[in-house]
Amino acid sequence: MADKKSPVAVGMTVTPSNQANFVDAGSTTLMNKPGEPTFKLGINLNKVEFKCTEDRKPISVNLKLHNPMAVTVSYKVRCTSADIFRVQPPLGFVKPNETVSIVIWYQNQDKKDAISKNHYFAFYHTTSDGRTARELWANSKVEGVRRLPASFLSTK
Template identity: 70%
Template sequence: MADKKSQNQVSTSQCPTNNPFHDAGATSLLNKTGEPPFKLSLNLNKVEFKCTDDKKPIPVHLKVFNPTNETVCYKVRCTSAEIFRVQPPLGFVKAQETITIIIWYQNQDNKKEALSNKLHYFAIYHTHSDGRTARELWANSKVEGVRRLPATFIMAN
């Protein structure tokens, strides 16, 4: 059975092994058959955008903690590059460190049409780091963990 469970890199903080960072846990989206379980910790189990009528982009801060003793390379993909941005979409998380990734919803005129017909989500993948750049790693590396975070939209009054 499947495991259920930024401008640029905005901040990095050194975290001791007994880090109080708690993983938000499983999401409503299961891994696909054969996908490896996620080994990092996230502060969110869904990405919730609080939409306003002013059409300004809406940021959500996703914190990623690496509890392992090795640097890992991550990649974040989204269901629509037209309505979302991820900053930075790929990079590294050193052992026992936390990074922040900013996920943006563009909040443009087409939001009702774009949001009503599709389940949107963000997939966070990770693999080991071997000294290559993140782009080089993801050109031919095997995914060692994945978690999908559903996107939800709350319309402000």
Template identity: 70%
Template sequence: MALNLTQIEFKCTDDRKPVSVLLKFQNPSQESVTYKVRCTSADIFRVQPPLGIVKPQEIVSITIWYQNQDKKEALSKSHYFAFYHAKTDGRTARELWANAKPDGVRRVPAVFHNLK
């Protein structure tokens, strides 16, 4: 599994509109893999799509949204996204993650920049 970012940077504005970051997830192996993305707060983040299957040598795009609302308490904590991955066996991603154990995980921190 390869990701094109080492941290997810949200460039926030004072108008409180949601901000998104496009992330590229690459499968450099010769086998299909499934992924699942988890975040530290489902109240302030959205991930689309949160799980899926990536064919060998394929790259998929994942959009991560920050709601950008006035939640100072939530932002006082450290946030990150966990990208779990595992080999596939022909089932759908939802079926696999119902009881699958990941082969690995990569945690990517979230960083917030306030643009004025």
């Protein structure tokens, strides 16, 4: 993960630029709960679609998270089932006007469990204050949230 000196988590791709061409996919079918703050970052997807294969190999989806604000923010991604999903990296930092890449993995082992439930990924962000991401998320107030639904498509 990120250390105090580096605002970028290990293995994360950062795209520095003015990002004038970044397009946020917008809101999803999953609305925020009452009282939850509006998401202020951009995500290039509004749902996570896994194209399932019969060979049951793990499937990944790449997405981009963009920070259009003038301050560095920390993000955290949570999923509905740690048994069948992995998020890499699950938390980190995004500097102003930069974009990070996040990979979401589906284990593709038990499709019945996955398809029978309404799975989603919750993206949270808060302003960075110099602590590591893990320290920051131990007791920080969420400043924005967006949930992306997961869907499973058969490649047959």
